[in-house]
Amino acid sequence: MAVGMPENVFLTRLDAAANWARSNSLWPMPFATACCGIELMATASSRHDIARFGAEVMRFSPRQCDLLIVAGRVVMKMLPVLQRIWQQMPEPKWCISMGACACTGGVFDTYAVVQGVDRFIPVDMYVPGCPPRPEQLIAAVIDMQEKIKRTGTLTGKEFETRTTHMGPQPFDVDELRRMREMVPVEGLTIYDPPKLN
Amino acid sequence: MVEANTTVADLRTQFGNELTESSFRDNHRVHVPPEKALDVLTWLKEQRGFDMLVDITAVDYLEYPDATDRFHVIYLLLNMTTKERLIVKVPVNLPDAALPSVVPLWKGADWMEREVYDMFGIDFIGHPDLRRILMPEEFTTFPLRKDYPLKGFGERHNFPVLTRAES
Numbered sequence: 001m002a003v004g005m006p007e008n009v010f011l012t013r014l015d016a017a018a019n020w021a022r023s024n025s026l027w028p029m030p031f032a033t034a035c036c037g038i039e040l041m042a043t044a045s046s047r048h049d050i051a052r053f054g055a056e057v058m059r060f061s062p063r064q065c066d067l068l069i070v071a072g073r074v075v076m077k078m079l080p081v082l083q084r085i086w087q088q089m090p091e092p093k094w095c096i097s098m099g100a101c102a103c104t105g106g107v108f109d110t111y112a113v114v115q116g117v118d119r120f121i122p123v124d125m126y127v128p129g130c131p132p133r134p135e136q137l138i139a140a141v142i143d144m145q146e147k148i149k150r151t152g153t154l155t156g157k158e159f160e161t162r163t164t165h166m167g168p169q170p171f172d173v174d175e176l177r178r179m180r181e182m183v184p185v186e187g188l189t190i191y192d193p194p195k196l197n
Numbered sequence: 198m199v200e201a202n203t204t205v206a207d208l209r210t211q212f213g214n215e216l217t218e219s220s221f222r223d224n225h226r227v228h229v230p231p232e233k234a235l236d237v238l239t240w241l242k243e244q245r246g247f248d249m250l251v252d253i254t255a256v257d258y259l260e261y262p263d264a265t266d267r268f269h270v271i272y273l274l275l276n277m278t279t280k281e282r283l284i285v286k287v288p289v290n291l292p293d294a295a296l297p298s299v300v301p302l303w304k305g306a307d308w309m310e311r312e313v314y315d316m317f318g319i320d321f322i323g324h325p326d327l328r329r330i331l332m333p334e335e336f337t338t339f340p341l342r343k344d345y346p347l348k349g350f351g352e353r354h355n356f357p358v359l360t361r362a363e364s
């Protein structure tokens with residue numbers, strides 16, 4: 001090196017230093033609402049040990065977390081809670097949608113289950129599977145780290161460009177068609193009250 | 198059990214023959230017209246010792262072959278001393294689907310009636326606090342009615358969208 005550097009000093013970009021620190025100490029917020037939550041617990045426990053990737057500090061207060069893991073189906077009564085939790089998390093924050101239910105509603109295509117949390121909150125990483133194996137979740141965490149290292153900035157200005165949500169439109173064509181099914185079946189005799197003596 | 202049959206026989210001498218009976222295996226069911234429902238249930242509790250109300254539920258018979266009534270409200274009763282069980286079915290119809298509440302008889306009926314109200318929109322007159330119990334307050338329809346589509350009218354997606362830039 002031409003200029004003499006003292007020992008134990010290295011040069012880097014501030015962004016890269018911040019990304020290095022952030023990506024290696026992700027604190028997950030476990031939003032476990034169903035069976036996927038069990039697999040999330042397995043990921044945290046000794047056999048799979050998510051601590052190897054610096055993401056073992058599960059905090060049950062959103063104020064202390066920077067990685068939301070949505071594990072399980074989200075029903076319409078729970079969605080406002082999820083949105084509130086997402087908004088309470090301090091910047092910078094990321095979101096992993098874990099399992100078929102959180103990503104798309106899975107097999108629960110019913111009136112109460114939200115068909116994918118990405119319709120209403122921003123999602124960075126999707127994990128397929130029902131439930132995903134712990135390895136898959138760990139892979140998602142590693143991918144998340146890579147994404148942070150690749151795109152992250154100290155001030156979080158990469159988030160400002162994401163002004164549209166990436167999920168499906170909240171009201172898709174199917175939904176609108178179903179809304180038209182509201183008309184009750186006409187001329188069905190069963191609607192007339194029977195004569196009770 | 199034989200006793201259920203004698204109970205039904207006594208019920209019919211007491212309340213008239215329009216109380217019909219049916220049974221499947223050891224399930225004994227009486228069909229009671231709605232205006233007699235409260236009297237019959239009171240009599241069953243006070244004279245026959247049916248001191249436990251196991252459940253209240255309902256069935257929507259829309260488009261069911263040969264059905265004459267839109268709903269049946271079903272009371273499952275148990276006599277804790279004799280282990281006798283009885284099912285009481287009460288037909289209810291729109292537009293004003295309503296029944297007298299049985300909370301004064303069995304305290305446990307409180308949440309059960311709220312659930313039936315929430316899912317089927319059947320009114321329980323005299324209930325102390327008839328509100329929705331499972332669905333959110335702002336829900337306007339009754340999801341277990343057969344004319345309610347399985348995937349709903351879009352309530353599940355009626356929320357504001359948070360984008361990354363603004364949250």
Ligand code: SF4
Pocket residue numbers: 034035036037071072073098099100101102106129130131132
């Ligand atoms: S994806 Fe499968 S395991 Fe996960 S919450 Fe849905 S049903 Fe349960």
